[in-house]
Amino acid sequence: MAEQNKTPQTREEWLAYADSLTIEGRAFINGEYVDALSGETRPTVSPADGRELVQVASCGPDDADLAVKVARKTFESGIWSQMPPMERKKIMVRFAELIEANLNEIALLESLDAGKPISDTINVDVPGAVTTIRWSGEAVDKIYDEVAPTGPNDLALIQRMPLGVVAAIVPWNFPLSTTCWKLGPALATGNSVILKPASNTPLTAIKLAGLAKEAGLPDGVLNVLPGPGSSLGKALGLHMDIDCLTFTGSTEVGKTLTEYSGQSNLKRTFLELGGKSPNIVFADADLDKAAEAAALAVFYNQGETCTAGTRLLVEKSIAGEFIEKVKKASARFKPGHPQDPATVMGALIDRNQFDTVEHYVSKGKEEGAQVVCGGAAADAVEGGHYYQPTVFRNVTNDMTVAREEIFGPVLVAIEFESEEEAVQIANDSIYGLAAAVWTQNISRAHRVARDMRAGSVWINNYFGGDITVPFGGFKQSGNGRDKSLHALDKYCELKSTWIDIS
Structure with a gap:
């Protein structure tokens, strides 16, 4: 009944444990x-290596x-x-x-x-x-x-x-x-x-x-x-x-x-x-904390997250500085074997999803977005499908990569000049699942949270919440x-x- 085994501590121990399992596949x-x-x-296969x-x-x-x-x-x-x-x-x-x-x-x-x-x-x-x-x-x-x-x-x-x-x-x-x-x-x-x-x-x-x-x-x-x-x-x-x-x-x-x-x-x-969630960062935010959260918001779970903060809206006056901080924070999301306890970003689910990510990255380049980091497959484990954490800048909200859900580790940075413009860009989407705002101005935080059309709005955090709060979306989310x-x-x-x- 109860599992009494000690939790494996290494990739080798987890893979040995996997080999010992009798996996049930019946209805x-x-x-x-x-x-x-x-x-x-039909077979179910491991995204890690295709076995x-x-x-x-x-x-x-x-x-x-x-x-x-x-x-x-x-x-x-x-x-x-x-x-x-x-x-x-x-x-x-x-x-x-x-x-x-x-x-x-x-x-x-x-x-x-x-x-x-x-x-x-x-x-x-x-x-x-x-x-x-x-x-x-x-x-x-x-x-x-x-x-x-x-x-x-x-x-x-x-x-x-x-x-x-x-x-x-x-x-x-x-x-x-x-x-x-x-x-x-x-x-x-x-x-x-x-x-x-x-x-x-x-x-x-x-x-x-x-x-x-x-x-x-x-x-x-x-x-x-x-x-x-x-x-x-x-x-x-x-x-x-x-x-x-x-x-x-x-x-x-x-x-x-x-x-x-x-x-x-x-x-x-x-x-x-689905979602194409906006993550708005104002110049007065705690930029180091916001940058770490911005990377987590899109690269967690390989970007295969409906609430992923895939549209990073950055106030123009800090855009260059902040995007560099996000690039630095992205480096820790190096794809690796999912059964390695040190891995923080695993494998895309299958070849179809990998091809989808590649298609959108190519589309972003074609439409004039600039690759800040990533933009290519990652060489992690043979037989699996891995993609580098990817950040685009010089993106406008009418580009395909800003409109459509990619469901992979791809972040697009869009610049804004005013609070009103930030809200307008945030709401200019068929989706309304989640959103976030980063600012030390409490009145602005409340105004922006109020005006964004999303089922979950996070202030100075991303992915906040627990079982006590409802989860779901507006519009086509x-x-x-x-x-x-x-x-x-x-x-x-x-x-x-x-x-x-x-």
């Missing part, structure tokens, strides 16, 4: 690991139908949906404890599958997942329903009821974190869940399913279906017996899933999508919210019951 339906009904599998990790079940529409039937039957049985919140809480907390007890294995699976540095998965991703599941469970028996203020002869009850069957489709850049952002509130509020991990990063989701069962989650409440979005994801989006679809991924796919909702049963569709008590509301229906007591 999880009705409390059991099972093959896809078709028997089909095959395991053959994973390749589920399709028939598997979706089976999982939905199981989830619906389980939901209607009431074994979970009508379990007292305090009892659900105990199972959720136990689930979190088991994730924590298996820290090393889950962190390694996440690093192997997604190319993320092991230092991040063991210190950030897995602890964050534990917090999310535990917090969601602890919250659910502390949320009260309501009694409306009626006259003396009436009694009106307002109750939160679980939605039913929830399909969760999660991305490959933060597979574990986003999975738990969905599972925590959806399970805590009593729903049955069908989880579709990204087809190239399914391993931690598959592992979590077994731990949830071990924690006491009834069979059929959580089902995990690995498989391609083109067939399995479409089947879930169009399914007539799924009540809610929650998705994190690209804006393009999010629009398609919204169309599927309209073509089927108008299932609720909650979307956390999506709708709905993950994290916080607001996330629990997404997975509930409101029922009004009016009683005549005259």
